[in-house]
Amino acid sequence: MDQKERQVVDELFGKLSNPELQATPRDTEADRLIRAHVARQPESSYYMAGHFGAGARTGHRPGEDRAARG
Numbered sequence: 001m002d003q004k005e006r007q008v009v010d011e012l013f014g015k016l017s018n019p020e021l022q023a024t025p026r027d028t029e030a031d032r033l034i035r036a037h038v039a040r041q042p043e044s045s046y047y048m049a050g051h052f053g054a055g056a057r058t059g060h061r062p063g064e065d066r067a068a069r070g
Helices: 003-022 028-040 044-058
Strands: none
């Protein structure tokens, strides 16, 4: 992970903290479904951060071999 990727991940989680701190009401059915998926796939947050954060802004996604990209 380089400095740019670290910054992108930090920014992504910084943006996620704002709605969390505002304590907006959650859709209980959606919350239950998401929690069930995360329970079955505990490493999913790593891949989601890469997909929605670092991968979208740097072109690199977690699990992708950088050498293979050229």
